Each structure stands twice: as structure tokens, then as C-alpha cells.
Amino acid sequence: MTLDAYVLIAGFMFCIGLYGVLTRRNAIGILVSVELMVNAANINLAAFAHFGRGIDGQVLVLFTTALTVAEVVVGLALVLLLFRRRKDILVDLANGLKG
Amino acid sequence: MTPSTLALLSLFVPLGAAVLLGLLGPLRRTGRPAAFVSVAGALVALAGAVAILAGGDAALKPGAHLVWGWLSAGPATAVGIHVDGTSAWMLLVVTLVATCVQIYSLGYLHDEPPAALGRYFTYQSLFLFAMNTLVLAPNLLQAFLGWELVGLVSYLLIGFYFRKPSAAKAAVKAFWVTKFADLGFLIGLVTLYAKTGAFEWTAVTPVAGFVTLMLFFAVMGKSAQFPLHIWLPDAMEGPTPVSALLHAATMVAAGVFLIVRAEPLFAQAPMTREIMAYVGGFTALFAACIAVVQTDIKKVLAYSTCSQLGYMVTALGAGDTFAGYFHLSTHAFFKALLFLGAGSLIHAVHSNELKDMGGLFKKMPFSGAVFIIGAVALAGVPPFAGFFSKDLILEAVEHHHLYVPLAALAIAAFLTAFYMTRTVMMALFGAPSHAAEHAHEPGIDMKLPLGVLALLAIVAGFGGSWLAGLTGHEYAFHFTLVGGAGTAIGLLGIATGFWMFGPAQGGAPIKRGMAPVGVFIRYGLMDRLSTVAYGLMLAVGAIIAWIDRYVIDGVMNWSGWILLVGGRRLRGLQTGNVQDYVYAVALGIVVLGAWGILR
């Protein structure tokens, strides 16, 4: 497979993720979509590392994965709190920071 | 001791007394002990001044000069002392009158609460220091320091009865008017400094004309020349001894002294001198006119002081420095005497009004006698002090062909004799008023200074030649036509006064006929002028302050308000909905991408 294919898949995945983030009302759905976007980036990193020189990209993938886990932990915790307080997890109703 | 040491003593001992009383509150509040500290200081200063003169001419001829760098290390901006004949004699006049006045005050202010008495004597000591600073000034810079300081003490002393609204008003008015005139001094001083780099009395400079004109403006304020004389009559709100010392004998004469000192500068400015002669002549006449119609004994004397200062200024304008200086000295003695004598009368009847007096001569023969001595000295009756100096002034003015001022002075001489006769007749003779019935002579502490000054008012005129020698001038009394005429006019004035106000009251119909004129003069325009000017200034202030608050600050508030309102409008963008923000980010990426491609 060529680099193009990887990049294409990654781009496709990123767009799906972006679409999900923009359209889902459910917080869990948004988190999942964010995961998709992050993983699209990961694919790119791994692919560039493979076709390019050095292993910086692969190292970064590992780093990102760890980061994603942490992010999901924090994100889910927030969602949980949101649910406890509001009895739903619809993000468009949680606009307490409205100006 | 050398003259410089003695002068330093005369300068700093009163300062020491003032500082001591100023800083030691408990001592000051004891009243009489504090007063004795001040009187002791004045006596030491007087002794110093006497010792300087007793030391003889030899030491004074070159003049002892002692300076310290003040603003910088060099002599250009120095302060110190300069003792020569002129300053030594002035020092004696000032310390002598001050001592007399301080001793007199012990009796006059006997009933004041101790704390107020202490405050009074603190100011008195401070005044002596300030005046000596001016008198001993080695250059114009120090003269200015002393000049301002005496103005300050004048303000404090006029406002001595600060709880009286009229006194408070008079004090600030005096300060504002003289301070306004002092702008002239400041401008002159700064000009001199800018052009010559120093403040020498003897500077030779092409800007002398401007400098002297500015200095004269300040003199007009301090020495109460028309139209800046308006503060002096109000200043009579102060205690009478203060009027005697500051507003008759010494402080108001500071302007004349300044011109005497700065003679080399004024000699380069014939134009200024001519202006001085006319202003002085007019003031002498104008103030004498007003003095005629006053009903308050202190106001008579105040306007009389204005008028006599006008004489001195005219003499200086005629270029005869010595005539002005001589009249300054004699005037200091007899005018202080008149004020202190008037103080005795006021003290006895508890009123300044002439109508509350009357027939006091019988009750108070001593005070009455010294008052009359002062009055004839002022009227220029030979051989009293005022005769010689006035004679010299008339002669000098005539000699310089200043006929208009001469005429003014001659009429003023008539009026002077006239109003003094009127005052004497109304206060001392005639039917006693109710208030005058219980009048009695003051104690020895008030009589002693009166006696000393009365003696001087009689004999000081004979010291003219000696004084001339001391200050490096030539003078010997000799009879001249104009001088004789002046004396005759004075005697005529006395006769007229006696005719109109004496026991016979022959001129009563004339008196009644002139009454409306008197009222017109008394409530003339001039004294209102300051009120108008003050109101105008407050109005300008109010307008500017309004503009500042509501227009200039308004623009600032408006620009703040724009941000506030703009923010309020823009806050709608902050929906609080996470996905809207993501949309914005996505949009941003698209825009950036498009820009990147199209660039």
C-alpha cells in the first residue's frame, strides 16, 4: 500500500469524527468521535514514520494513545458528573457558560 | 564682635525664638512666658542692630558680605547677609519698632487666652526673622525669600482672630493680592537670573528696564500702591499692634526698601522711575482723599499709610533714593506711634469707630499727647520728623521736574494735615461718647513703647545728615521755596481741619454739603473690584471644572462605555454550546486553508 492510501483513510476517519463531534447531541457520542479523530491522526503519524525516516512518529503514537486514555478518563468522569446533576448527557442543553 | 556676627545674631535669635515656640507646644500655650521668649529675642536683635551702628561707619563703608551657596555651591544662588549702612539702619528701624510693638502687645493683648497669645508671639518672632532676612539680603534671591515670608506672616497675623469671618476674609485677600503682585517679583527675578546668571543688586543688564518694571509691580502689591492697595485697609482686621508693625512701619515699607536696595538696577531704567513717580503721586493723592472720609480710626491710618508710601515711591521715582529712604524711616516711627496710640484709644473704648471716641484727651492725656505728636509729625509740622523727610521729597520731585506728581503730593499734603486734624478732633476732643466715659490710661507696658516712639517722632528728623552719611548720600537741611510751600499747605490743612472739626465747628455746613461726596468716595468702585475679580475667577474655575468632569472625562467614559456596550452585543456569540465552538474552529480551519491555497 502506498502512503496515499493511509493518508486517505486517515482523512476519511477524521472527517467522520469531525462530523460526529459537530452533530451528536450525546456526550458519549462526541467522545467516541473525538477518539476517531485522534486515531486518524495516529494513523497518519504511524504511516509517515513508516515511509519516512526515524521512529519519532511511532513514539508519538504511543504517547498519544496514553494521552487519549487519560482524556477519556477525564471526559467520562465529566459526563458522569453531568449526568448526576442534570439527569441527561445532552451537550446542547449544558450551556451554563452562555455569555 | 564684627558687624556680620552681630547681624547674624539679629537674624537668627528671633528665628530661634520662633522655632522654640513653634515646636514646643506646652511652652507656647503658657502665653506670657512664651511672650517673654519672643520679646527677649527681639531685644537681642535690637541690641545687635544698635551694636552694629555703634561700631561706627568704618566697618560699614565697604559693607560686610557673608554668603553660603543655597541652590548650588557657587555664590550665584547664595543666601547670607550683607551689612552696610542702608541695611544696618533698616535693621535698627525694624528691630526697634518690632521691640516696641512686642512690648506694647503684652499689654494690649492681655485678655487673650494664653494659647492664642503664644501663637501671636510665635508669629511676631517669625516676622522679625523674615523681615531681617529681607533687610540683610545680599542679593535679590534672598530678598524674595524674605519678601514672601513677611507676606506669609502678614497673612497669619491678619488672620489672628481667625474665628471672625471678616478677619479670615481679610487675611486671604491680603495674601492673594500681594501674592499676585509677587508674580512680578518672580518674573523679574527669573529674568535677571536667565540673563545674568545671578541675582546681584548691582547687576548691569540690558533687561534692567523690564526687571525693574516687574519688581515695581511687586512693590505696588506689597507697598499698597494703586490699584493693588485694596488689601491694606482690610488688613486692619488684625490686632492693632500688628497693623502698627506690619501694615504701617515695616512690612509695607519693604517695597520701598527693595527699590532703595536695588538702586543700581533702577538707575538703569528711567522709564520705570517715571512710572513710579506717577503711580506714587496718584496713590498719595487718591489714598489721602479716601482717608478723609473714613469713620474707623484704623482705616484712616491705613489709607494714610497708603498715601505716605505713595510719597516714598514718588521720591524713588524721582531718582532721589535717599529722600524715599529717609521718609521710610521717619514714617516708620511716627506711623507706628499713631497706630499704637490709636490702639490705646481703641483698647480704652473697645471700638474702632471715631464716633465711639471723643473727649478722650481728658481721660487719657498721655495717649492723647503721643497721638497728637504722631499726627503733627505726619502732617509735616516743623520740627517734627515728618517735616524734614516730606520737605526733602517735595524738593526732590520738584528738582526732577515731575510737576504732575508734585501737584498731587502737594494736595495730598493738605489732605493729610486735614484728615489728621479731623481724626484728632473727633477722637480726642469734643463731647465724649458713652463708650468713652470709662476710658483710662493703659499700663506701663503700653506707655513705654509709646514714649520711645514719640521721642523718635520728634527728633528723628534731625538725624537726616547722619543717615545720609551712613548710606553714602549727601544731605543737609536747607530752606527751599517748594519745601516752605509744602509746610504752609500742611499748616493750612490743619487750620481747615480745626475750623471744620474743632470746637467752633465753623465749617459744619460745608461738612454737610460734602457728605454725599464722602459716601461716594468711601463706597467707591475700587474695593468692589477685587470682589468682582474673585467672582470671575471662581466662575471660570467652575466652567473649566465642569468641562473637565463632563466633557474631557466624558470622552473617557464614553470610550469605556463603547467597549462595554460592544461587549454586551458580542456576548451573544458565546452560546455556551460546545459544538458551536467546534463549528467556529472548523470554520477557522477552512478559512485558513483557503487562505493558504489562494495566497
Add this chain to the structure above:
Amino acid sequence: MTDHILALTVAAPFVAALLMLLVPGRNHPVLRVIGVTGSVLSLVGAIYVALHYDQAKGGLQFAQNYPFVPSFGIDIRLAADGWSVALFLLTGIIMTAGSLASATLTNRPKEFYILLLVLVSGVFGVFVCQDLFVFFLFYEIAVLPMYLLIGIWGSKGKVAPAGPFKSLWKDLDVGGKEYAAMKLTLMLLVGSAAILVGMLAMYFAMGGKSFDMVAMAHFKFPREMQVWVFPMLWLGFGSLAGVFPFHTWSPDGHAAAPTAVSMLHAGVLMKLGAFGVMRVGMILLPEGAATWAPIVGAVAALNVIYGAVSAMAQKDLKYVIAYSSVSHMGVVMLGAATLDPDGWNGAIYQMFAHGIMTGLFFALVGLIYERAHSRWVPGMGGFAKVMPGVAAFFTLAGLSSLGMPGSAGFVAEFLVFAGAWKSGHLMWAIPAMIGAWVTAVYVLRATKMIFWGEGPSHEFHDLHDAKRVEWAALWILGTCIVAFGCAPRLVLDFIGKATSEYLPAIVDAAHLVAMGGGK
């Protein structure tokens, strides 16, 4: 130890503030002792510097470099010249008096003292800092605590709606303490932004290697750049010095601020602005200064008379004094604009003299307000009977403010007028002199209305003279006014030394500009 005297003096108040963090907020006596000690230590440091500054040698002394951000060429370069010595003394005196004057404060004294001490550290820093970046840093440290100090401890006033911008009143709460705090901070921060731009322009014009002000003073910036950077610095620093029309924060700010803050703010903070214009604007950009001097001077002359006339119409005592500060800072800027030795000496001396004088004024106003619970001048009268000490000191401060010989104010004003005249700017000197006279009018009028006349009316039942520790501040400042008025060379010699070092370069630049050549 003594090599680091400047750093120690700058740090002393800051360390005191840190110490205070360890003390419980309830423990007022200990807090007070720490606060006063910190201030007194810095005053001792300032006096030490004055005594050990070698006048014969002149120049920058006690120099020390402490690396800060070496990669950008930023070091904490501390060194004192003659000006620093004088202004150091001023800051020490005012801070000592201010901390004594706030000894009676009961509302959150811990936080109050901490902010005050931090602020003073900043002020000390500005006066001895020879690195432009750190100079700016200290400047901001000095300015920003003001926001909290006024916003929390301030007092309310009210300004009636009127004028063309009347409709805004409901949104702005004009006159309130929050309003005053915000206005002051915002206006000064806009000024700071301008300073920052000017500062960076200079940094990059020198190649972006160093913020060293000594090097900058020797570097010849291009004329075109100087001509646009100087006004940025003038208006930037000038907004703190009350330059017209950016002075309007000053009356509101001073009126709303608590006593010690007013003292420090009018006493030393406004001087930072004028000092910045001279030390940074004029010395580093001589040709820009020479080009703009006529305008700086004209605006300053306007300031003098405008401030004085505005003060005349004020009815609130604090506003009277605040406008008088605007007027007197005009004298400072006027002296600076003369580019003449006497003018410059006068400008720095006026900073010193006005600092002490206005410090005394605000201390007294605080005392009067505390007792009368009013600042409304027309309602007062006859206070001298019950508070003679306060009346005496008020008169003294007033005399200094109107330039009475024997007080520090005279020396300063006289030098500035002389400088203006010598530099040929008659048209500046005359309004300034008239302004000084108008000062006499409103100061004595206020004195008369407050203290003279019939005894205080019955609504003031709680009046009494200053007590115990309150006397301390009054005596310190009052003594300084007289001492520095009678013996000006105590500080004038220091000031003159530094002026003679800095001025020639600027005079040369002015000649170049006047001839239109030398680009």
C-alpha cells in the same frame, strides 16, 4: 552586603509582604509591626544610599547585575544615579509615613499591607533599574496593586449626571470606588501598552540583544524612529503623570483611594510616570525628545493652569488635592521639557517636593475624613479650634504647594520657572506662574473654609486633633518640607550631578534637530 544595598532596599518591603503571609489576618499588631518595619528598613536603605553615594564621582554607583532571562538579554541591572538617590529617599519617606498613617486601618489589614508593600517594592525598583525590560516589570508591579487597593479599601463618592455624555451614567456608576479603580487601571494599562510598543521598538532597533539602558543611551537610534517612539513613551508614561487629557483617572482615583494609597499614589506613583518620560523617553531618545519638547512643554503649561483652575471649583476636599496634583505634575513635565539644567533639576526636585507635600495633604485629608465623616468643604468651618495641629500642618502643606519660600515647593517651582525662561519659553513660564498663584487662591480658600471661621457646627461632634501614631506621619512629612525647603542642597546636589551627566547629550541632539541635520 553593602554591595547589594540597592537590591536589599528594593526587596525589603517585598520580603515583609512575604512574611506577612505567615501571620494570621486577625493579628493586627504583628501585621502593623511587620509593615512599618519593612517600610522603615527601606527608608534606612535609601538613607544609606544617600550617605554613601560618592558625589564627586557621580555616575551609576552600587551597580549589580542579577541574571534574569539571559537569552533575551534581560538582567536585573540595579544601579543608582543622583536622581535615584533623591527619589529613593522620597519613596522611603512617603512609604514610612504611609504605613504609619494606615496603622489605624481595621478592614483586612493583612491584605492591605501586603499589596502596599509589593507596590512599594516596584516603585523602588523603577528608580534604580537600568534594564528597560525589568524597569517596565517594576513599573507594572507598582501600578497594578492599585486596582485592588482602591476597589476594596476605597470610599464612595457620587458624581451627578450632566453634560453631553449624561446618558452613560446608568451604566458606569461614575464616582464609585469600583469605577475609580477600573478607570485608573484601564487608563494606565493603555499607557503601558504604548510603553511596551516603544520599548520593543527600541529593543529590536538595537538588534534585539539587550535591554541594557546604559547601552541604549549610547546607541544612536534613527531619527525617524525616535520621532514616533518618543510620543508613545511620553503619553504612555505621561498617563501616569497626569498629562492632559489623560489625567482624568487621577481625581477619581485619588478621591476613592484610602489614605495611605492616596499618599503613595500621588506622592510617588505619579512621579514614576514623569521619571519614565525623562529617564527612558528623553535620555534614550534625545532627538525624539528635542523634536517633541515644544509640545510636551505646552501641554505641561496647560496642565499647570488647568489643574489649578479646576481645583478651585472643587467642593470635595480630596478632589481639590487631586487636581492640585495634576497641576503640580504639570510643573514637573514643564521642567522636563525645558531641556535646561535648572529646569531638569527643578523637575526632579518638584517630584521630590510635591511627593512629600501631597503625602502630607492626603494624610491630613484622611484624618479629617475619619473624624468629620465628610469631605464636603462648604459644610466644614472652624475646625482649627478643635484640631489645631491638623490645621497647622494643613497650612504648611498648602504653603509648600503654593511655592512659599522656606518650603520645598518653592525651590522646585523656582528652578522650573528659571529653566523655562532660560530655554526661551516665556509662554510656558507665565501660565505656570499664574497657575502657582491660582494654587494660592484655592489652597488658602480651602484652608479658610475648613479651619477658619466660627467653631464647627453641631453635626460634627466627634472632632479631635491627631492622636499618638497619627502625629508620626505628620511630623515626618512636615519636617521634610521645611528641611528640604531651607536646605535644598541636601538632595539638589545629587540631582544636579545626574542632570549634568545626562543633559549634554540631549542638548547636542536638540541642536541637531534645530539645525534640521544630523540624520
